[in-house]
Amino acid sequence: xxxxxxxxxxxGPGKNYVTLKIFTDQGVYGLGDATLNxxxxxxxxxxxxxxxxxxxxxxxxxSEDIWQFFYRGAYFRGGPVAMAAIGAIDMAxxxxxxxxxxxxLYQLLGGKSRDSALLYxxxxxxxxxxxxxxxxxxxxxxxxxxxxxxxxxxMPTASYATPDxxxxxxxxxxxxxxxxxxxxxxxxxxxxxxxxxxxAEVRARFGPELHILHDVHHRLLPREAAEFAKAVEPVxxxxxxxxxxxxxxxxxxxxxxxxxxxIAIGEVFHSxxxxxxxxxxxxxxxxxxxxxxxxxxTPTRRIVDLAGMHHVRTGFHGAPSHSPISMAAQAHLxxxxxxxxxxxxxxxxTDACGALFPxxxxxxxxxxxxxxxxxxxVDFDEKExxxxxxxxxxxxxxxxxxxxxxxx
Ligand code: KDG
Ligand code: MG
Numbered sequence: 001x002x003x004x005x006x007x008x009x010x011x012g013p014g015k016n017y018v019t020l021k022i023f024t025d026q027g028v029y030g031l032g033d034a035t036l037n038x039x040x041x042x043x044x045x046x047x048x049x050x051x052x053x054x055x056x057x058x059x060x061x062x063s064e065d066i067w068q069f070f071y072r073g074a075y076f077r078g079g080p081v082a083m084a085a086i087g088a089i090d091m092a093x094x095x096x097x098x099x100x101x102x103x104x105l106y107q108l109l110g111g112k113s114r115d116s117a118l119l120y121x122x123x124x125x126x127x128x129x130x131x132x133x134x135x136x137x138x139x140x141x142x143x144x145x146x147x148x149x150x151x152x153x154x155m156p157t158a159s160y161a162t163p164d165x166x167x168x169x170x171x172x173x174x175x176x177x178x179x180x181x182x183x184x185x186x187x188x189x190x191x192x193x194x195x196x197x198x199x200a201e202v203r204a205r206f207g208p209e210l211h212i213l214h215d216v217h218h219r220l221l222p223r224e225a226a227e228f229a230k231a232v233e234p235v236x237x238x239x240x241x242x243x244x245x246x247x248x249x250x251x252x253x254x255x256x257x258x259x260x261x262x263i264a265i266g267e268v269f270h271s272x273x274x275x276x277x278x279x280x281x282x283x284x285x286x287x288x289x290x291x292x293x294x295x296x297x298t299p300t301r302r303i304v305d306l307a308g309m310h311h312v313r314t315g316f317h318g319a320p321s322h323s324p325i326s327m328a329a330q331a332h333l334x335x336x337x338x339x340x341x342x343x344x345x346x347x348x349x350t351d352a353c354g355a356l357f358p359x360x361x362x363x364x365x366x367x368x369x370x371x372x373x374x375x376x377x378v379d380f381d382e383k384e385x386x387x388x389x390x391x392x393x394x395x396x397x398x399x400x401x402x403x404x405x406x407x408x
Pocket of ligand 1: 215267319
């Protein structure tokens with residue numbers, strides 16, 4: 001069996017999904033997602049210029065050797081661009097493998113460890129009242145777990161992942177007005193004074209059963225993060241995410257020494273090596289890699305197994321920048337992973353997305369239910385795709401009030 005061709009498509013409803021389609025000489029094709037939010041043209045070019053020419057003629061069933069060829073075989077290894085591109089190839093090869101075997105991906109991984117997988121939704125509010133409405137809407141829809149982000153009184157602009165105006169459009173992760181970023185202003189003191197009480201109010205309003213998550217988005221210094229994690233202990237968070245930037249991983253020890261609040265990190269990681277210390281020294285409770293940025297299903301399985309040895313559970317990244325292909329690959333992993341924790345879930349523009357990526361995967365009462373179709377179980381409608389093209393977009397940048405550049 002041989003790979004005969006591969007095509008890359010960039011575009012989608014409200015997003016720049018990077019979709020890879022690999023064709024074989026037996027009529028079976030595989031699909032992968034290489035979307036790297038706000039840098040989408042780069043994995044697309046990496047695929048077209050460097051990886052696809054090598055892929056033609058390879059045996060698609062040799063997914064392990066092909067992964068090693070592109071990762072180990074490259075002199076300059078890794079990085080988010082290359083890993084998103086390799087990740088798309090890996091997903092497409094597992095898709096082909098499942099289609100040849102006539103089995104859904106989860107069966108190739110080892111079968112189901114659970115019938116369905118717990119999801120968390122994103123509740124956001126311009127202010128606390130707005131946030132309570134947002135949480136209530138998800139609870140009414142059946143969600144058992146909700147990430148809560150709230151505007152901070154007195155903060156000059158909207159803070160991370162909160163709408164800039166009451167019930168404003170919640171598409172906060174990409175601004176498609178061009179590649180020059182907008183600026184958000186951050187004030188740690190205001191955040192530290194407001195957010196622990198706000199989280200406590202959410203707990204008081206919704207009771208002990210709701211799983212509450214919160215994302216600090218790398219904004220705190222290690223000592224501040226330790227203080228925050230200790231302050232929110234009575235809330236009983238499901239997790240506190242990205243309390244500090246994870247470049248300085250030893251800093252995470254300070255949080256552990258002062259608090260039992262569960263910590264989740266990893267959405268920007270693109271290698272098992274970035275996960276290794278945090279997992280093996282048991283400095284985190286949840287590993288947040290995405291199957292796209294981590295380089296596909298092959299290395300994600302290894303991260304999952306490493307995590308399993310150290311009581312670390314999964315909480316794969318699932319921001320709307322991931323296409324339904326990688327979300328479905330994660331849905332398969334989630335029903336298999338023995339040390340599963342939770343899955344982030346947020347899909348914008350569901351109807352248009354469903355037309356572009358038809359599938360039988362579904363969500364019910366805050367749980368994801370995986371399709372039994374062979375492979376990853378998501379198709380790609382090239383006719384639908386013809387209406388979309390790349391739109392330049394950006395993440396905001398963050399500055400302190402005095403102008404100092406801070407972490408987004
Ligand atoms: O591209 C950046 C987003 O994926 C990120 O801001 C979302 O932090 C995020 C999350 O937890 O989903
Ligand atoms: Mg996050």
